[in-house]
Amino acid sequence: AQKVTQAQTEISVVEKEDVTLDCVYETRDTTYYLFWYKQPPSGELVFLIRRNSFDEQNEISGRYSWNFQKSTSSFNFTITASQVVDSAVYFCALSEATARWGKLQFGAGTQVVVTP
Amino acid sequence: DAGVTQSPTHLIKTRGQQVTLRCSPKSGHDTVSWYQQALGQGPQFIFQYYEEEERQRGNFPDRFSGHQFPNYSSELNVNALLLGDSALYLCASSFYNTGELFFGEGSRLTVL
Numbered sequence: 001a002q003k004v005t006q007a008q009t010e011i012s013v014v015e016k017e018d019v020t021l022d023c024v025y026e027t028r029d030t031t032y033y034l035f036w037y038k039q040p041p042s043g044e045l046v047f048l049i050r051r052n053s054f055d056e057q058n059e060i061s062g063r064y065s066w067n068f069q070k071s072t073s074s075f076n077f078t079i080t081a082s083q084v085v086d087s088a089v090y091f092c093a094l095s096e097a098t099a100r101w102g103k104l105q106f107g108a109g110t111q112v113v114v115t116p
Numbered sequence: 117d118a119g120v121t122q123s124p125t126h127l128i129k130t131r132g133q134q135v136t137l138r139c140s141p142k143s144g145h146d147t148v149s150w151y152q153q154a155l156g157q158g159p160q161f162i163f164q165y166y167e168e169e170e171r172q173r174g175n176f177p178d179r180f181s182g183h184q185f186p187n188y189s190s191e192l193n194v195n196a197l198l199l200g201d202s203a204l205y206l207c208a209s210s211f212y213n214t215g216e217l218f219f220g221e222g223s224r225l226t227v228l
Contacts, residue, residue, distance in 0.1 A: 004158075037219075042221055043204060043206075043221045043222040043224075044219050044220060044221040044222070045159070045206065045208070045217075045219035046219075047216055047217065047218070050216065091158050091159070093158075102147060102149035102161075102164045102172075102208060102210055102217055103149070103161045103164060103172050103174070104159075104161060104217070105161070106158030106159050106160070107158050108156075108157055108158050109157075109158050
């Protein structure tokens, strides 16, 4: 069975600090996809990034970066120089290879609070 | 270009009643997935529709049913409502061959 664990329930930072969100996953599949979504107070889940299990290259996209390590089944996400608009709940999610089916297994989420 | 739209945004029902939630996918998308998000938890997959058929289903009882129309819009029906059905119900759409889901803002259901 698939499982996604986000151990941090809430992180509070002051603007311009970096924020790192932890995500640990479990799956028996050899091919899978990992996602990060952001949920602002409006409720809409906003897609941030997606990686497949064959690509462990870590990248940076603007103020976002991620660290994917299959050896530890972790997919951590970092926001650099946080801003007040980054305040939201962030979800890590896992999907089987047939990601087009849209069946995602979400973690419980981490509330990020950025204060001025 | 409208994104995913859901209606109603909020509704209140009593135990035992039935509810229908509606979703219009993002323009051009042909696949709709439904999720239930209880307060303080991550979304849970209910089911997905493509070509007017249920393609995958999560661990939800038969009280939860759905439908997809020829214009790709979708409905989620929940019968015999329980207090535990109180949640935010999210609809997501996508193209059949891609994994990126676009979510609506959800329908907040309260069961009293």
